[in-house]
Amino acid sequence: MANEESFAEAQRRSDAMWKSLGEDGGAHTLLSGDRPTGRLHLGHYFGTVRERVRLQEMGVNTNILIADYQVITDRDTTAHITEYAYDMILDYLAVGIDPERATIFCHSAVPALNQLMLPFLSLVSESELLRNPTVKAEQEASGHALTGLLLTYPVHQACDILFCKADCVPVGKDQLPHIELTRNIARRFNERYGKVFPMPVGLLSDTPLLPGLDGRKMSKSYGNSIAISMTAEETAKLIRKSKTDSERTITFDPENRPGVSALITTASVMTGRDPEEIADSIGDAGAGALKRYVTEVVDDYMAPIRERRAAFAAQPALVREILHEGNRRANEVADETLAQVREAMGMVY
Structure with a gap:
């Protein structure tokens, strides 16, 4: 208490x-x-x-x-x-x-x-x-x-x-x-x-706390984090390799489906959409469709940040x-x- x-x-x-x-x-x-x-x-x-x-x-x-x-x-x-x-x-x-x-x-x-x-x-x-x-x-x-x-x-x-x-x-x-x-x-x-x-x-x-792509705490040592400095290609590769599960229908269930739910949370934080809404919109399209959606969302959000970073890196x-x-x-x-x-x-x- x-x-x-x-x-x-x-x-x-x-x-x-x-x-x-x-x-x-x-x-x-x-x-x-x-x-x-x-x-x-x-x-x-x-x-x-x-x-x-x-x-x-x-x-x-x-x-x-x-x-x-x-x-x-x-x-x-x-x-x-x-x-x-x-x-x-x-x-x-x-x-x-x-x-x-x-x-x-x-x-x-x-x-x-x-x-x-x-x-x-x-x-x-x-x-x-x-x-x-x-x-x-x-x-x-x-x-x-x-x-x-x-x-x-x-x-x-x-x-x-x-x-x-x-x-x-x-x-x-x-x-x-x-x-x-x-x-x-x-x-x-x-x-x-x-x-x-x-x-x-x-x-x-x-x-909300943003988990790593495997559902664990986001950490450099776990290799489950998207760095601000990553290129679009590096980010896409990391998301593509992230572990999900064999169930085709996408649902938001952090306890039982940590990998899938971590991807949904990433998209939710970046878009402001409700996690359940994102899961429903992907539905039976499977983990591949979810990963493509998350990659697109991250790229859209990070594009201006990457552009500014490159400009400063050149100076x-x-x-x-x-x-x-x-x-x-x-x-x-x-x-x-x-x-x-x-x-x-x-x-x-």
Whole structure:
């Protein structure tokens, strides 16, 4: 019951924030981001990336983090990290993030952000860190030892959110414990040293979770995801190879027909059509017809995104300059916030 009550409260806060954003987006600050561990896929896009574009268009002060330091929470290498980071920027630009209105930056390029870890770690207990469900899930998924960085990365995420005084963060339901910990850190700092930080709110959306093409969670490691950067040919091949079943009549049944239902969900999210309606329209035409329909839907949706991405990819110097400028702006903000933290703590010498 306690979890139900806490989710209900998180939903109430989210609804109130969406209302406030609609009234005056410019009064709010957003932080969102991704780890550069591979190519962004449609799960990322429909989960949070599209929301960032929507919020940017509402006038919200938008900050987008390439969380390069968080790559080493559960990995022993940073191979390809530069490639993945620039690939990610191309995806952001292609889907509509405007570097004139949004700050795109990297962890490792903003020292003052990371320095907030020291005072913030003093505001959380060992038990709070150990019971974070996402940390446990990521450790189990990676098979990696529980490093100090993995254990404390929810605190690092609090640094990400609070360095720019973000008050709204697009999240899924499973990420709400991170927002709650960040709120605790902000409240405890303000009570102990004086008010510096806002109380951030997790922004929940009504977009359904987009499964991978096999019905499992969409994941780069499963090979079941359509990357934003894929060509039409690569996408068609992936959809064509996706596993369905031997039953000819198409029905929407996620539990018993995960592959078929995942394809239907992909088409539903992209067209706004009801999944049952899509299934009925395919009917006895079989999985081949469904795959052709999904390929057509994805191609129609992704065509303008692919066109913009190709245009930016042809200008690598511009993409590097966008990141350099984003890092510069993020450093200005982080330095100011750290100065306020040091002053509040009486550590100005």
